[in-house]
Amino acid sequence: MKKLLNAPSDLVKEALAGMAVAHPDLLRVQLDPAFLVRADAPVRGKVAVLSGGGSGHEPLHGGFVGRGMLDAACPGAVFTSPTPDQILEATRAVDGGAGVVHVVKNYTGDVMNFEMAAELARDMGIATETVLVNDDVAVENSLYTAGRRGVGTTVLVEKICGAAAEAGRGLADVAALGRRVNDHGRSMGLALTPCTVPHAGKPSFELGPDEIEVGIGIHGEPGRRRAKLEPADRLTEMLMDPILDDLPFRAGKDVLLFVNGLGGTPLLELYVVFRKAHELAAARGLRVVRSLVGPYITSLEMAGVSITLLEVDEEMVRYWDAPVHTAALRWGV
Amino acid sequence: MKKLLNAPSDLVKEALAGMAVAHPDLLRVQLDPAFLVRADAPVRGKVAVLSGGGSGHEPLHGGFVGRGMLDAACPGAVFTSPTPDQILEATRAVDGGAGVVHVVKNYTGDVMNFEMAAELARDMGIATETVLVNDDVAVENSLYTAGRRGVGTTVLVEKICGAAAEAGRGLADVAALGRRVNDHGRSMGLALTPCTVPHAGKPSFELGPDEIEVGIGIHGEPGRRRAKLEPADRLTEMLMDPILDDLPFRAGKDVLLFVNGLGGTPLLELYVVFRKAHELAAARGLRVVRSLVGPYITSLEMAGVSITLLEVDEEMVRYWDAPVHTAALRWGV
Amino acid sequence: EVLNGDAVVVWIERAAAVIVENEKYLTELDAAIGDSDHGANMARGFSAVRGKLAGQPREDVGAILKTVGMTLLSTVGGASGPLYGTLFLEAAKIAAGKAELDRTAIQQSLAAGLAGIQKRGKAEPLDKTMVDALGPAIQAFEGAAGVTLAEALARAAEAARQGAEATIPLVARKGRASYLGERSAGHQDPGATSMWLLVRSLAEAAAE
Amino acid sequence: EVLNGDAVVVWIERAAAVIVENEKYLTELDAAIGDSDHGANMARGFSAVRGKLAGQPREDVGAILKTVGMTLLSTVGGASGPLYGTLFLEAAKIAAGKAELDRTAIQQSLAAGLAGIQKRGKAEPLDKTMVDALGPAIQAFEGAAGVTLAEALARAAEAARQGAEATIPLVARKGRASYLGERSAGHQDPGATSMWLLVRSLAEAAAE
Numbered sequence A, B: 001m002k003k004l005l006n007a008p009s010d011l012v013k014e015a016l017a018g019m020a021v022a023h024p025d026l027l028r029v030q031l032d033p034a035f036l037v038r039a040d041a042p043v044r045g046k047v048a049v050l051s052g053g054g055s056g057h058e059p060l061h062g063g064f065v066g067r068g069m070l071d072a073a074c075p076g077a078v079f080t081s082p083t084p085d086q087i088l089e090a091t092r093a094v095d096g097g098a099g100v101v102h103v104v105k106n107y108t109g110d111v112m113n114f115e116m117a118a119e120l121a122r123d124m125g126i127a128t129e130t131v132l133v134n135d136d137v138a139v140e141n142s143l144y145t146a147g148r149r150g151v152g153t154t155v156l157v158e159k160i161c162g163a164a165a166e167a168g169r170g171l172a173d174v175a176a177l178g179r180r181v182n183d184h185g186r187s188m189g190l191a192l193t194p195c196t197v198p199h200a201g202k203p204s205f206e207l208g209p210d211e212i213e214v215g216i217g218i219h220g221e222p223g224r225r226r227a228k229l230e231p232a233d234r235l236t237e238m239l240m241d242p243i244l245d246d247l248p249f250r251a252g253k254d255v256l257l258f259v260n261g262l263g264g265t266p267l268l269e270l271y272v273v274f275r276k277a278h279e280l281a282a283a284r285g286l287r288v289v290r291s292l293v294g295p296y297i298t299s300l301e302m303a304g305v306s307i308t309l310l311e312v313d314e315e316m317v318r319y320w321d322a323p324v325h326t327a328a329l330r331w332g333v
Numbered sequence C, D: 001e002v003l004n005g006d007a008v009v010v011w012i013e014r015a016a017a018v019i020v021e022n023e024k025y026l027t028e029l030d031a032a033i034g035d036s037d038h039g040a041n042m043a044r045g046f047s048a049v050r051g052k053l054a055g056q057p058r059e060d061v062g063a064i065l066k067t068v069g070m071t072l073l074s075t076v077g078g079a080s081g082p083l084y085g086t087l088f089l090e091a092a093k094i095a096a097g098k099a100e101l102d103r104t105a106i107q108q109s110l111a112a113g114l115a116g117i118q119k120r121g122k123a124e125p126l127d128k129t130m131v132d133a134l135g136p137a138i139q140a141f142e143g144a145a146g147v148t149l150a151e152a153l154a155r156a157a158e159a160a161r162q163g164a165e166a167t168i169p170l171v172a173r174k175g176r177a178s179y180l181g182e183r184s185a186g187h188q189d190p191g192a193t194s195m196w197l198l199v200r201s202l203a204e205a206a207a208e
């Protein structure tokens, strides 16, 4: 295992310490239990937006803490959901009296830990709402699974909810908007290489030189099926077709197209995929009105890509365009 | 070789096409010869800032095209300097009558191709100035080499020159400022894994499971020496010590600390390195007044990191903070 | 034929030791159908528990179990954290204020723990989870009338082992492994395996 | 004992074929001490040249060489692009307006090309560059008095080959390989190698 780290068990805390000194204007870090909050938290009277999950998906979530996006992020160990006490403490630290929205990716661990934290917060008189993100079309049959995973749409939910909260919208409103974003977003990914969890010390799975995993999550777990490596255009179709058919996305609609790198894939290749995805969306009569390209929700150093398509309405676009000032996403400020 | 591409020879052009559809508000792409210009080029009366080099270092340079940074970028084939005609055409396309600054990384190919382009531009009556970036302290003896390579400081030169040009400074001023930034910036990098040039189809070099290359460039070439993989803190010292000693950076000065990912290294690890680099800078009595962390000048999917330290003055900080609106770097707008 | 506070502490310390010993093994099981962290999660949690138990008074078995539950809850994370946390917290409710647990109390505690796990995680038997080790263990314990407590717990441990092994052919329907669909068959569930180790430690502690 | 336009075109076409054939080999040499692109750069350039020469009139050797130089300049890139471009553009100046090149003109053209390369790239002999193949080739050509043109060029090609091979023990002082310092020794310079292929193609064209 070749990684830039000291002890695997110190990785997350040392990275948090790095964030604290790199972005003192943006955020504050607390270590025990571990969480990040925006520098001016709690913001009186504003709904707070909090998310969290295992580490290893950076910049998600810590890189999205700041004005116009997340009030707090709770990082767990690598690929391990944070614990209820972390989430509870962060919830308390950012509650400005208007309640806290928890943005939760749909994984059993995240769901249960956030659930327990929300129960504890409720007992302390803090109102919370949970927005569950489950946008991964690779998981087809939710009856015999833990349900669809939360992947790329998470970033869009966090941005749009964050902006709505910043604009003064109430707890129920922000949560409802977040759910609407989730309902209109669909994602799918594929991996060219596995990643290595620092504690495990070796790759999570093995792939032959011309094999890929299709329908991959973001935790280094194998995907839904193994396939042959093909040209980028063909692989882009392999992701876009199920996405387009699922909502389904209908001609004439406006969409946000988000091509996400899983960590180890160069930007050059992401733009090659973006080009084809854009072409396929256009061929279905969709208008790509907003774009995002880059590694925003990653799986350590895994090479691969995920595509997210969000059918946007006027309100979502307005909140997408609203100022945001975080380590990883910034505009208008 | 596992990459998201179609034919290797189409990679750069397809990625440019992707950038064109992803960022129509920011930039325009021309394909033969290939270059990108900001959407409103040429800007009348403004000095234009142009850079270029081999592809494979994304977001450098194309991701820095836009208001407040580069007016144009000329991408060559992967790791291959662009040609004089590309540079000449881009220079013509962005000249707003006030001249064009060429930001050139010090590699034989870049230097010669830019030189020839500048000669041709001069023949056409376009004034150009060249800012040569050569900040890599790993190359010690410039007498017996092609001189120090241009690495991380390039990003800082482009940002600061771009802001100065946007502020209406003249050609000689912008170039002088760029040279001052170069003179006060120092960098060094190391690689944990090689990268694979698409045309070559296999890794540029081989490294054992516990070997690293120290003093690496950004073209997949081997570094100055091979060393054992050590804990991140120790590796950070291995980069910071030569940097700190070289300028030398003196106690009491303000610095910008830039921890750059070479492509395949997760953000989590970059922050671990940032933490230690910040500590080492502070131990020397330096004040880290600005930070940048992320993959900004990369070497395809290479795992590794480079550190850049820039001794800043008030003017550099002011131009660093000035609004910038590009695909990869954006604030204040 | 009872478990007092000392015995419970011995149990947990044995469990901690065996979990830490088997960290790599549990992680390898999780690598096959999950995300390679179950070993690290459990080792982190039980190491923390070990530290917490050092200063713990032994009079109230419920209080000991509560400490274990709270510590697991705040250190394990992932899916197993809330589930193992719930197991001990629910058991602690039954044991609250008791200096020792007799067979009935033991059985009620385990049953309350299982019920808590199923309420929180919604897993049914044969969903390929830790339930498939704990469920059979409780049944075996209930069924072991007329033998010593130690023997009853040994039978429970053996049932847990068989239950864990019996997850191999199953297709997961809960947790992260369920995303693999048919590809999850052929691998033993990591959580069922750690549950077996936990029950085995209990049997060993009772046999001492 | 002259090279006319047809012969020059035959030369360039042979060169293009052999460069494309050896793309992988040149890239491998560049992988060892450079950035793995020399083969692709040269193949891209000479393929473009091939396309350009199709419609090229044969009367003016200078015009042919200029087309080659301009095309290499705008398609090769890297360090080798401007250098090979300069070689042909400088040679083209000598050959301008000539329907054929005699020995003196050939010699002057090559010398002008070398001078251009050295002016642009500042490399001295033994810096481990293409100069180390072209320099010896020109010397051998000059020294080959009293033999046929074909034989003189064959000797030049042999000198280029030896010059390229002689770069193996050298420590690079110019170009990207110089960053490797001592580690550059033990590898043959890619540019010197492609230069040898170019001179060899010229000898073959002259022998036809």
Ligand SMILES: Nc1ncnc2c1ncn2[C@@H]1O[C@H](COP(=O)(O)OP(=O)(O)O)[C@@H](O)[C@H]1O
Residues within 6 Å of the ligand: A079, A080, A081, A108, A109, A110, C030, C034, C035, C037, C038, C041, C042, C077, C078, C079, C080, C081, C083, C117, C120, C121, C122, C123, C128, C129, C130, C131, C174, C175, C176, C189, C190, C191, C192
């Ligand atoms: N809904 C559930 N009910 C019961 N047990 C579950 C459930 N989901 C997961 N598990 C158990 O948790 C184990 C995985 O734990 P762990 O790897 O620590 O967490 P995660 O899956 O979040 O990475 C599985 O092997 C399974 O036994």
Ligand SMILES: Nc1ncnc2c1ncn2[C@@H]1O[C@H](COP(=O)(O)OP(=O)(O)O)[C@@H](O)[C@H]1O
Residues within 6 Å of the ligand: B079, B080, B081, B108, B109, B110, D030, D034, D035, D037, D038, D041, D042, D077, D078, D079, D080, D081, D083, D117, D120, D121, D122, D123, D128, D129, D130, D131, D174, D175, D176, D189, D190, D191, D192
């Ligand atoms: N300054 C120089 N003078 C002469 N030849 C040079 C010089 N620098 C590099 N070269 C030649 O160029 C070759 C490398 O070409 P290429 O790989 O295409 O370009 P790059 O080094 O830019 O990747 C070297 O092998 C060497 O022969």
Ligand SMILES: [Mg+2]
Residues within 6 Å of the ligand: A054, A078, A079, A080, A081, A109, C035, C037, C078, C079
């Ligand atoms: Mg996990």
Ligand SMILES: [Mg+2]
Residues within 6 Å of the ligand: B054, B078, B079, B080, B081, B109, D035, D037, D078, D079
């Ligand atoms: Mg090159």
Ligand SMILES: [Mg+2]
Residues within 6 Å of the ligand: C030, C034, C035, C036, C037, C038, C078, C176
């Ligand atoms: Mg797991």
Ligand SMILES: [Mg+2]
Residues within 6 Å of the ligand: D030, D034, D035, D036, D037, D038, D078, D176
């Ligand atoms: Mg090269």
